[in-house]
Amino acid sequence: MTNLVSAIIRKATADDIDAIAEIERECFPDPTAYSKPQLAYLILRANSACFVETDSKALRGFIIVLYRKGTIVGGIETIDVAPAFQRRGVGLRLLAAAEEDMKTRGMKFSQLEVSEGNKAAIELYKKAGYMVNERLVGYYRFEHCGTRDAVRMVKTLS
Numbered sequence: 001m002t003n004l005v006s007a008i009i010r011k012a013t014a015d016d017i018d019a020i021a022e023i024e025r026e027c028f029p030d031p032t033a034y035s036k037p038q039l040a041y042l043i044l045r046a047n048s049a050c051f052v053e054t055d056s057k058a059l060r061g062f063i064i065v066l067y068r069k070g071t072i073v074g075g076i077e078t079i080d081v082a083p084a085f086q087r088r089g090v091g092l093r094l095l096a097a098a099e100e101d102m103k104t105r106g107m108k109f110s111q112l113e114v115s116e117g118n119k120a121a122i123e124l125y126k127k128a129g130y131m132v133n134e135r136l137v138g139y140y141r142f143e144h145c146g147t148r149d150a151v152r153m154v155k156t157l158s
């Protein structure tokens with residue numbers, strides 16, 4: 001329990017990419033996982049913000065937000081919590097950090113797409129105030145959690 005107290009959320013740096021890629025591999029089987037170069041691009045080069053929750057020993061999880069010019073909708077590209085740290089509130093804290101960042105950049109809505117089969121993630125988003133906005137049939141090229149269909153979920157940022 002002690003290490004829960006010392007957890008902090010901060011912006012990711014280049015030094016975090018290895019640990020982030022490891023969590024991505026733990027969370028998603030091939031071919032659905034982002035590769036390390038893809039994650040490095042998303043985190044270090046894209047118009048994005050990436051937050052990590054860490055303690056003195058481990059990186060517990062990360063979230064990537066993507067921004068596009070000319071829109072007031074911020075996009076959650078992915079959120080992963082290392083299996084050893086799941087169900088401890090890390091996901092909700094990372095979502096809150098991402099939403100704060102969106103608000104500081106003038107975003108009015110947070111949006112994401114998630115596999116219809118990813119019940120854990122859908123429950124997380126619902127708990128954080130997201131609502132299903134649209135069903136996306138055949139959204140994924142490969143099956144995620146047993147289906148290629150997804151839902152788009154949206155939250156109004158206040």
Ligand SMILES: CC(C)(COP(=O)(O)OP(=O)(O)OC[C@H]1O[C@@H](n2cnc3c(N)ncnc32)[C@H](O)[C@@H]1OP(=O)(O)O)[C@@H](O)C(=O)NCCC(=O)NCCS
Pocket residue numbers: 027028078079080081082085086087088089090091092093113114115118119120121123124125127
């Ligand atoms: C989805 C994920 C990010 C949740 O992270 P987490 O840190 O475990 O979530 P939290 O502890 O903040 O959970 C908050 C709430 O979400 C819901 N939830 C989280 N995991 C759940 C699960 N396995 N089953 C059902 N509900 C779940 C619950 O309502 C939970 O509240 P509770 O623990 O009080 O019941 C994590 O399971 C994960 O990394 N999964 C693999 C990667 C992934 O699918 N990412 C989403 C891509 S769209």
